[in-house]
Amino acid sequence: xxxxxxxxxxxxxxxxxKTSRSWYMIFGFFLVIFAYGxxxxxxxxxxxxxxxxxxxxxxxxxxxxxxxxxxxxSYAGALVSGALHLFKTPWRAPVIRLAELITVISLAxxxxxxxxxxxxxxxxxxxxxxxxxxxxxxxxxxxxxxxVFGCFIFLYISFLEDFAILRDRADxxxxxxxxxxxxxxxxxxxxxxxxxKILGFARNVMAAMIIxxxxxxxxxxxxxxxxxxxxxxxxxxxxPYFVIAxxxxxxxxxxxxxxxxxxxxxxxxxxxxxxxVNLGIVLFVIAAFFGYFTxxxxxxxxYGSVKMxxxxxxxxxxxxxxxxxxxxxxxxxxxxxxIAIPKLRxxxxxxxxxxxxxxxxxxxxxxxxxxxxxxxxxxxxxxxxDWTNYSPTWVEWALTAAGIAxxxxxxxxxxxxxxxxxxSEMEEAEEKxxxxxxxxxxx
Amino acid sequence: MSKAPIKYLNLLMLVFLLASGxxxxxxxxxxxxxxxxxxxxxxxxxSSRILQAKMTNITQTGEVPxxxxxxxxxxxxxxxxxxxxxxxxxxxxxxxNAFQLFKSDDGSWPFTATFDGDSLxxxxxxxxxxxxxxxxxxxxxxxxxxxxxLSATMSSEQGQAAVTGEEISVFVxxxxxxxxxxxxxxxxxxxxxxEFPGDIPGDSIGNxxxxxxxxxxxxxxxxxxRENKPWGLPVxxxxxxxxxxxxxxxxxxxxVSLAIMLLGVWGHYTFVVISxxxxxxxxxxxTKK
Numbered sequence: 001x002x003x004x005x006x007x008x009x010x011x012x013x014x015x016x017x018k019t020s021r022s023w024y025m026i027f028g029f030f031l032v033i034f035a036y037g038x039x040x041x042x043x044x045x046x047x048x049x050x051x052x053x054x055x056x057x058x059x060x061x062x063x064x065x066x067x068x069x070x071x072x073x074s075y076a077g078a079l080v081s082g083a084l085h086l087f088k089t090p091w092r093a094p095v096i097r098l099a100e101l102i103t104v105i106s107l108a109x110x111x112x113x114x115x116x117x118x119x120x121x122x123x124x125x126x127x128x129x130x131x132x133x134x135x136x137x138x139x140x141x142x143x144x145x146x147x148v149f150g151c152f153i154f155l156y157i158s159f160l161e162d163f164a165i166l167r168d169r170a171d172x173x174x175x176x177x178x179x180x181x182x183x184x185x186x187x188x189x190x191x192x193x194x195x196x197k198i199l200g201f202a203r204n205v206m207a208a209m210i211i212x213x214x215x216x217x218x219x220x221x222x223x224x225x226x227x228x229x230x231x232x233x234x235x236x237x238x239x240p241y242f243v244i245a246x247x248x249x250x251x252x253x254x255x256x257x258x259x260x261x262x263x264x265x266x267x268x269x270x271x272x273x274x275x276x277v278n279l280g281i282v283l284f285v286i287a288a289f290f291g292y293f294t295x296x297x298x299x300x301x302x303y304g305s306v307k308m309x310x311x312x313x314x315x316x317x318x319x320x321x322x323x324x325x326x327x328x329x330x331x332x333x334x335x336x337x338x339i340a341i342p343k344l345r346x347x348x349x350x351x352x353x354x355x356x357x358x359x360x361x362x363x364x365x366x367x368x369x370x371x372x373x374x375x376x377x378x379x380x381x382x383x384x385x386d387w388t389n390y391s392p393t394w395v396e397w398a399l400t401a402a403g404i405a406x407x408x409x410x411x412x413x414x415x416x417x418x419x420x421x422x423x424s425e426m427e428e429a430e431e432k433x434x435x436x437x438x439x440x441x442x443x
Numbered sequence: 444m445s446k447a448p449i450k451y452l453n454l455l456m457l458v459f460l461l462a463s464g465x466x467x468x469x470x471x472x473x474x475x476x477x478x479x480x481x482x483x484x485x486x487x488x489x490s491s492r493i494l495q496a497k498m499t500n501i502t503q504t505g506e507v508p509x510x511x512x513x514x515x516x517x518x519x520x521x522x523x524x525x526x527x528x529x530x531x532x533x534x535x536x537x538x539x540n541a542f543q544l545f546k547s548d549d550g551s552w553p554f555t556a557t558f559d560g561d562s563l564x565x566x567x568x569x570x571x572x573x574x575x576x577x578x579x580x581x582x583x584x585x586x587x588x589x590x591x592x593l594s595a596t597m598s599s600e601q602g603q604a605a606v607t608g609e610e611i612s613v614f615v616x617x618x619x620x621x622x623x624x625x626x627x628x629x630x631x632x633x634x635x636x637x638e639f640p641g642d643i644p645g646d647s648i649g650n651x652x653x654x655x656x657x658x659x660x661x662x663x664x665x666x667x668x669r670e671n672k673p674w675g676l677p678v679x680x681x682x683x684x685x686x687x688x689x690x691x692x693x694x695x696x697x698x699v700s701l702a703i704m705l706l707g708v709w710g711h712y713t714f715v716v717i718s719x720x721x722x723x724x725x726x727x728x729x730t731k732k
Contacts, residue, residue: 133693133701142701146708153715160722187719188726195722202718209711216704 004430005423009169012419015265016166017173019416022264027412030405037402040395041116049119051395058373058390063117065365066400069249070110070407071144071221072242072361075214076250077102078151079243080282081158082211085203090432091278093425094270097158098257101420102250103210104155105410107148109403116399136224143217150213154206156185160199161424164189178417218243225368231308232301232372241293248286249361252335255279255354257411259347261420270421273347277339280350283357284339291332294364312375316367323367331360475565476500478509482556482569484664486576492538496556496569498528508532509564517555519545550574550598551662573664576606580655580668582639589639589674591625593655595666596633605633609662613637614654615675621654645675 043051054061081099084092115121131138163186166172172179189195222242225233235241255276262271298316301309316324335353338344370390379388414420481497494516498509514534516523523542526534534556538544544552551572560566574597581592591613595606609629614621625637645651651674656667686692 132691133697134688139701142705146705149712150708153712157715157719160719187723188730189722190726190729192725192729195725198718198721198725202715205711206715209708213708 002427002430005427008423008426009165011267011269012421012423013166013169013172015415016178016417016419023412023416027409030409030412033405034402034409037398037400037405040398040402044116044395044399051393053391053393053396054117055387055390057376057388058370060117060369060373061390062366062392062396062400063113065362065369066403067110067113067117068221068242068365068369069362070106070113070403072218072246072365073250073253074103074106074110074147074151075218075243076246076248077104077106077254078147078154078210078214079247080250080254081154082207082214085158085207086211090429091275093429094267094421095254095258095275095279096425097420097422098261099250099254100155100158101411101414102253102257103151105407105414107144107151108410109406111144113399113403136220136227139220140217140224143213143220147213147217150206150210154203154210157199157203157206158422159418160186160189161191162418162422164191165423166418181417214246215243218246229377230372231306231312231375231377232368235297235301237293237297241290241297244286244289244293245361245364248283248290249358251279251283251286252354252357252361255283255351256358259351259354261415262347265415265420267421270426273345276347276350277345280335280339280345280353283335283350283354287332287335287357291328291336294328294332308375308377312371315371315375320367320371323363327360327364327367331357331364476509476563477565478512478558478567479506480556480558480567480569482554482571483659484554484571484573486578486664486666488667488669490540492540494523494536494538494554494556494571496526496528496534496558498532498534498558498567500564512558512561512564515557515559517557518542519547519553521545547572571664574662576657576663576666577603578655578657578666578668580653580670582653582670582672582674589641589672591637591639591653591655592634593629593637593668594632594634595629595657605629605631607631607633609657609660611635611655611657613639614656614658615643615651616654621656621658639674641674641676643675644678645673647678647680649673649675649677651675 040051052061052063077099081096081103083089084096084099115124118124127138127141131141133139163182167179167182167186189199219239219242222238226235226238228234258271258275258279262268298313302313334356338349338353374388374390376388477500478498479501481499483495483497485493485495487493496514496516498512498514500507500509508528508530509532510528510530512528512534513525514528514536515525516536518538523538524536526536528534547553551574554571554573555568556570557568558564558566576595576597579594581594583590583592593611593613595609595611596603597606598604606629610626611629612623612627613625614623616622622643624640624643627635627637629635639653643651650671652669652671653674654667654669657663657665659665684690684692686694688694
């Protein structure tokens with residue numbers, strides 16, 4: 001075994017072997033938030049949706065915002081990891097696993113918000129029992145189910161070589177059940193020429209598929225809005241706009257996770273400024289595209305001067321002006337400015353830009369959904385203001401926080417089962433680097 | 444792991460505890476309900492006299508029916524009977540035709556509906572003063588046109604007298620309410636003739652119910668006569684099943700596109716799963732060697 005690989009394993013496996021007190025404390029903190037969310041859910045099940053801010057007019061609120069947000073993160077993770085792998089990006093090795101994990105974990109959380117939002121969960125099986133394939137909701141159900149399988153297969157085959165490496169480490173000080181798990185999940189992979197060839201081809205196929213699926217599935221989600229005749233939603237660019245927005249948030253989250261794991265697992269040697277700058281440049285380009293799409297969407301609606309579109313845009317510039325400014329100005333311009341000026345390209349600044357981009361994207365989803373529902377084509381007369389205006393309640397916030405907490409917990413659990421940086425990817429990158437160096441020397 | 448996360452964790456927990464201290468589920472205030480009673484009278488086609496009291500609670504979120512309340516119905520001070528409100532909040536009492544109702548000086552029947560109140564709902568009452576009227580309806584066809592002839596009389600000191608100058612309408616029942624198809628004033632003879640429109644949808648053979656009616660009249664309450672006639676347009680049967688975005692069957696291009704996409708994606712998944720099986724088999728071979 002090469003010295004590089006030996007050192008790599010020594011650096012990455014301690015987190016699998018032992019668990020620190022601070023890990024338990026952070027996990028416990030997430031658990032408390034999760035329990036708080038469960039408390040909210042119990043209230044909702046007991047009293048019904050009256051405990052939420054959703055009413056007759058505004059039937060979608062924070063739950064749907066969270067659903068779209070988490071699904072966007074998932075598709076972005078798939079797109080980023082698929083693209084990094086397929087295009088053999090040289091610097092991908094330390095970050096690709098984080099992107100893959102974002103894909104699967106977000107996908108595991110997002111659909112739960114649909115369950116929280118649906119009033120009659122008992123009718124949900126009808127979607128599968130009596131599907132009307134003309135309905136974008138049915139497309140979405142089919143697409144998400146297909147995506148779930150694809151993402152899990154992709155994640156598994158990307159972990160396979162690492163499971164084999166961990167299985168073969170006799171000196172790995174882990175519980176017997178973990179060793180058994182590595183043995184089962186490694187499915188007899190020993191790294192023979194044939195096995196490597198089969199696995200490499202399968203990974204390429206899945207990387208290509210996962211990119212295509214991510215684009216299609218998030219477009220389908222966007223079409224749920226796009227094909228609906230409501231002010232602000234009935235737009236032809238919603239498909240690509242949502243895909244760009246998803247990548248924007250996904251890259252932002254990837255940068256944040258890189259910063260967190262780099263710090264708490266002492267991975268400074270592997271995740272360097274170069275990775276932050278490279279992903280920062282991706283964030284810059286996507287921010288520019290996202291800004292362009294946002295401007296294009298609102299400009300055409302504004303010039304169209306269709307009555308309800310005009311009312312909606314007026315509302316966005318008055319009642320929701322702070323949200324609008326944060327989501328569509330600060331959230332887009334901050335990453336652009338930070339990345340555009342070389343002096344500002346530090347790990348801290350890029351992480352701050354990513355946090356702002358991520359939060360701004362959530363707010364962007366909020367102002368796509370709520371103001372539109374507050375601006376119906378047929379206003380209900382003599383109705384109470386809180387029927388037409390939406391305001392999230394503590395139950396909705398509790399479940400939102402619980403979703404974020406579960407995201408954190410799942411990441412922490414997985415980081416105890418397998419290395420957070422792909423050993424096999426790092427090894428492959430090192431082999432390539434040595435090969436290129438020797439070629440340079442020869443020439 | 445560094446100690447920095449513990450510091451931030453403590454801070455976050457403090458913020459969380461402070462925040463949760465301010466949150467509490469909003470309790471329900473229990474106050475006695477002040478009900479609203481809608482008291483109405485109907486004389487139907489069979490000349491049955493029906494009193495109805497609808498009990499509701501008008502809240503900020505709308506009108507909520509109050510079931511299970513016992514309503515007492517009186518003619519002047521004589522108790523006619525009682526009825527309990529159903530799930531829609533309605534208590535209905537049909538006056539026995541043999542019962543001799545008390546008349547006021549002006550010849551009208553004074554009715555009162557009362558609810559005496561209970562531990563949850565306040566007491567309330569409603570009053571009505573109804574002048575009895577006799578309504579006759581004749582349906583006829585002349586030269587292909589359909590006509591509704593209405594005639595109304597009421598008791599007076601000189602015997603039966605024509606009801607003049609009062610508004611009366613012709614309705615047909617639809618899914619949610621009565622659709623007015625003609626409204627006018629009774630002439631000096633207490634009569635009016637309406638031409639029935641020729642474009643009203645009926646049932647599968649064109650039957651419609653024609654209703655001549657004083658509707659919530661200030662003197663007579665509601666008084667009506669009903670008759671079924673094949674004067675409507677037969678409802679066209681549902682068209683045969685066809686493919687479109689809005690019918691049961693999806694357009695073919697949509698089914699084909701979806702099938703191709705799903706087969707393509709799941710085909711690739713199958714290929715990758717087979718690849719994993721091949722890797723496993725290859726591993727088994729290596730182990731045997």
